[in-house]
Amino acid sequence: MGPGGAVICMAPTHPQPDAGRLEIQSSRDDIDMVEKVILxxxxxxxxxxxSCFAIRLAVEEALVNAFHHGHRDLPKSTPVSINYQVNPQRICIVIEDQGPxxxxxxxxDPTAEENLQRPTGRGVLLIRAYMTRVKFSKNGSRIEMTYEQMSN
Amino acid sequence: MASGDSRLRVKQDNSVTIIEFIDRNILDEANIQLIGEEIAALIEAEPEPKLLISFANVDHLSSAALGTLITVNNKIRNSEGLLRLSDIDPQIYEVFVITKLHKLFEIHPTTEQALASFN
Known part of the structure; x- marks a missing residue:
């Protein structure tokens, strides 16, 4: 079961899809755990x-954004939720924080000449570059990222 | 040199300070901050610092690590020093291209080529 209770049906010859929901707090160990489970x-x-490089980078940037920006004014213990679905065709990851x-x-635009020397603001750019589709909702506190496996 | 909680290996080649990362993944915010502070100290130790940062051991980095590199670059410019990057894995080099930071940094394929570029 994945986000919204969706169930993915696969042909029996394919590996079974993996899906789950995680809630983590702002700690390196928790972020590492999410990346490990999904990878x-x-x-x-x-x-x-x-593909794993791309997915790890996108998850890293999205989680760091959720805690650093989304939860900037919230207690450190405020959890971020992660829903993920993995099947041989695509990986869908939904990360939602509780910030405003x-x-x-x-x-x-961090790639603009005048912004190249700014040390921050590249996370969303990298997520968009590495994932197939990225959708923000709930006023930006929810990001849905989809990575599609390129067919051979 | 790599002592205590240092996240770097530092060696000297004539006037050039060569820096390598101990960690294969440069993601952890606390480590990234430590790396930034260590490199800042190296920059401040020389009047016109020449730094070569090798990514030979690095498999992953985040935008936070890129931010620290930019801060290092700004500090070196302010000190009228020189910064070179080298040995960047193709996957990581792509991150530099996507962010257009390959235009900001002088990047060489190997440590030897980067060292030669200081002359």
């Missing part, structure tokens, strides 16, 4: 090194 599922479903959100459209 192990990805590897079980045949995702190669380049933000307007993703107002983020400055």
């Amino acid at each position: 192990e599922a990805a590897q079980r479903h045949g995702y190669q090194d380049a 959100g933000f307007d993703v459209e107002t983020l400055p």
Whole structure:
């Protein structure tokens, strides 16, 4: 069962889909655990090194954004939720924080010449670059990221 | 040199300070902050610092690590020093390209080529 109670049906010859819901607090160990769970599922479903690199980077950036920006004014113990579904075709990860959100459209372009020397503001750019689809909702406090396996 | 809680290996090649990372993954915020502070101390130790940062051991990095590199670059510019990066894995180099930071940094394929570029 994945986000929203969706069930993925697969042909019996394929590996079974992996899905789950996690809640974590702001700690390196918790973030590492989420990345490990999702990447192990990805590897079980045949995702190669380049895909795992992309997924790990996107999850890392989204979780760090959730805690650093979303939960900036909230207690450190406030949890972030992660729903994930992995099957051989795609990986869908939904990360939701409990902060006030933000307007993703107002983020400055970190690749603009005048912003290249700014040390922050590249997380969303990297998520968009590495994932197939990215959708923000709930005023920016919820990000849905989909990575599709390229067919051979 | 790599002592105590240091996240770096530091060695000297004539006037160039060569820095390597101990960690394969540069993701942890506390470690990234420590790395930034260690490199800042190296920059402050020289009047016109020449730094070569090798990514030979690095498999993953985050935008927070890129931010620290940019801060290092700004500090070196302010000190009228020179910074070179080298040995960046193709997957990580792609991160530099996506962020266009390959335009900001002088990046060389190998440590030897980066060392030669200081002359």
